[in-house]
Amino acid sequence: MSISVGRDEIIDNYRDELTDAEIYAALAGVERNEKLRNELLKLSQYEVEHAKFWKSIAEEVGIDVGSVKPSRTSVLFSILVRRLFGLGFLVKLRESAEIEAIRRYGNLVRKRALGPYTDKLREILLDEVAHEEVFRDEASRFEAFIDNIRDAMYGMSDGLVEVLAAVAGLAPVVINPILITLAGLIVGTAGTLSMAVGAYMSTKAQRDIRETKLSKIDMELENLNVEDRVKRVKETLTKFGVDEDRASIAALSLSDSVDVSKKVVEVGEVGFSKEALESPGRSALYTGLFYLIGALLVIAPFPLLGHIIGNVGSLYISIVLVAIAQAISGLLTAISGSGKITRTIAMNIALSLGAAAATYAIGTIAHDVLHIAIT
Template sequence: MQFSVSPDEVIEYYRDELTDAEIYKALANVEKDPRLKEELIKLSNYETQHAKFWSEVARAMNLDVSNIKPSKFMVSYSVVIRRLLGLGFLVKLRESAEVEAIRRYGEAVRRRALGPLTDRLREILLDEVAHEEVFREVGSRFEGLIENIRDAMYGMSDGLVEVLAAVAGLAPVVVNPILITLAGLIVGAAGTLSMAVGAYMSTKAQQDIRETKLSKLDIELENLDVEDRSRRVKNALVSMGLNEGEAQEVASMISTDLNVSKKITAAGEIGYLEEALESPGRSALYTGIFYLIGALLVIAPFPLLGHLIGNVYSLFISIILVAIAQGISGLITAISGSGKVMRTIALNIALSLGAAGATYALGTAAHTLFGLSIT
């Protein structure tokens, strides 16, 4: 048989399926919910069958996969994350990997990369899509929490970057670490208020726009029959972020009521619409508080250690703390958006340190060229 997949790809697919089978088996062993435990066992069995399929492909290509083993690290890592942070967090963490597998299998199916075996690969692709549905409920329960965490992480990230940039620029010029601390606190306080007000106004504007749309929708639907009303409600829901299937389901349930806006809002509160879960006050609180936490994390080494080790070494400690905090922030924001975790973490750290490096260079240049020094 002629296949248009490389030997390396086949081995990689085989190893990934073996690893996923072991991950779901290990998760089933620690799961206390009987229903989820049963689903995890089923998923493990599915992945085992998928691995057998790729072993057949390997044999057809004269590849020896007998020595290929699942990744013990990924299995242990998944169990640790499950125990420490819960299944919802782990589901979000694995989501990007599942999406990538679906994309790669879908591409192989479209170009019929496995010849006569492509139809079997299509069945595996459908199984992978079904994995997303198994944990939909778990993931949706996690969404409300992740929204608050995301606001917090964005706020903290801004505090880390802005205040680190400020103290990095001052460190070569200001001799007294207490003065750097005071300057950092002023920047942090101003940034906290600015970020909190900005988060409140942004979320409130989104909420007002949504409510205006819903009010207009109520007026528009008064003179439509049930069928046209259902179609109009569906279109409104799709424009607010639902997929076609969910929008049709919700529209069928609520379109007989003329006061549709309240029904749509209720649908959002049980998980249909992300916008309905956002609160301007809560968004402002999380953003502001965690901006201040990020600022204090940057400032702390200067009053605590500045007189002992000097401003430059204190700045070095601040940079290490920022790198750690930005790594955690990048992890959370990547998971909440189902993005690429390592790339997001690296980008967060690089941007933070880049801003600090630029302002430190400016401060050093001012100190060297103009002899500026504040004691």
């Protein structure tokens, strides 16, 4: 059975494995936790063996990979991210790349594209899957961090978009930058209150619905024996987002009590959906506060620089600040959902600037065509 993998794909896989080996070795060099450092060194060695495998495949089909080197940019970037944000952040950042590698290798295994070497590739695929288990605790810590700032990111994003759209529409019409600042503050304050109230009501409604469902289950469990009670609790937890293994463990611990609602909160660490137990007050605080921060970020250039560079110049600075903030927000959003990072960032920026462009066009028409100007 022949090998049916393209030259570029073989070289890319070889380079990727070399790069991963370098990344893990470099991370081990800066890791203080001895256990994690040893795990990183093991992973680096695994990746070296994977690279040797692809080198042997290349030699088998007559491809010279002697000049192929790992991506130094990826290595340096990984170290920078590790130092700035921690290992958990880096693990989540690399997760999408790991998933893509697993998908790619899985396709090759299913097609038996490497002929007699397919079984070895299957072993490498299992190694790649096992990599995620090594950093489960680190990834879990970062996911908890993401849970805490999710509302903050959404609130700030809304503040950036809405207030930028407002000041962009006013910039061509209003001459005095202080008036634009005042208008922006009014829009920002109104939006802050609206977002905070909306976040509180939405989160409280979701929490009340979940608690009502659990209360009904409490009453149902009163008439069940222990075995049926365990089964029912497991089914309930699974519906609420807990994976089956954790649901089984939780069900056993909860089966001796009919007060499931209270117990579920107490054992929330077994994996019960965080959204169901989120605090409405905290959600409102994060959403409203970061909406205001986003609004102030947009408004700041006008009172500080408006009299020097004009409203349009101030607007350009606001746009740059919004693009940077939305890039950060998009990065965190994509990582928390294991989505496409580049696509999410580009979409966030495009939507923000698109809204600003539309309102700026309206303001320009009002100024040039209708001769409206406010001094």
